[in-house]
Amino acid sequence: MVKVKLCGLKRLCDIEWTNEVMPDYAGFVFAGQKRRVTDELAASLRHHLRPEIQAVGVFQNEDIHHIADLVRKGTIQLVQLHGCEDEDYIRELRNIISVPVIQALSLDREDQLEAVRCSSADYILLDHGTGGTGQVFDWSLLSRVHRPFFLAGGLHPENVEQALAYHPFAVDVSSGIETDGVKDYEKIKQFMAHVHSVMQQEERI
Numbered sequence: 001m002v003k004v005k006l007c008g009l010k011r012l013c014d015i016e017w018t019n020e021v022m023p024d025y026a027g028f029v030f031a032g033q034k035r036r037v038t039d040e041l042a043a044s045l046r047h048h049l050r051p052e053i054q055a056v057g058v059f060q061n062e063d064i065h066h067i068a069d070l071v072r073k074g075t076i077q078l079v080q081l082h083g084c085e086d087e088d089y090i091r092e093l094r095n096i097i098s099v100p101v102i103q104a105l106s107l108d109r110e111d112q113l114e115a116v117r118c119s120s121a122d123y124i125l126l127d128h129g130t131g132g133t134g135q136v137f138d139w140s141l142l143s144r145v146h147r148p149f150f151l152a153g154g155l156h157p158e159n160v161e162q163a164l165a166y167h168p169f170a171v172d173v174s175s176g177i178e179t180d181g182v183k184d185y186e187k188i189k190q191f192m193a194h195v196h197s198v199m200q201q202e203e204r205i
Contacts, residue, residue: 031060
């Protein structure tokens, strides 16, 4: 059954809406500017998030010990790497944390499939370009991905059912459930409703 990650949460109302629709994962972004949260804000949001929902910390070339500190404090339960982290970085990170690691990778061209295959991360997240673009990549390449993956990049309520036809392990949405740069309650509900509709159809088959 496909899992859902709502990413870029930064307001208490975002958490309240997330608790209502019950995705599998909630993403806190510790990189960039637009959706970035401080450690203190993330801890507060995690406190209000239902315990069944796992918090994912999104990082970009972050200091490993900072990540480990957030894991140790219980602020995050998964780590998502969205920078230029290599296998040595993942190995060093794994030496000090025991939670799953997601590596975000671009899949715009066939020659990027080798990196997808070789990543030692627990999961890969496939996105357009460097991520955060809100654009869809060529989903036909997904047929050549033979490991569990999070599908990101340009997802929104109107196209998530099409995305699920590629059998991702999880779908990851951020800008597609926003209006004017902030999370939109109606779009969140619509996104989850479309995912649940597909899952119900599959259960009847």
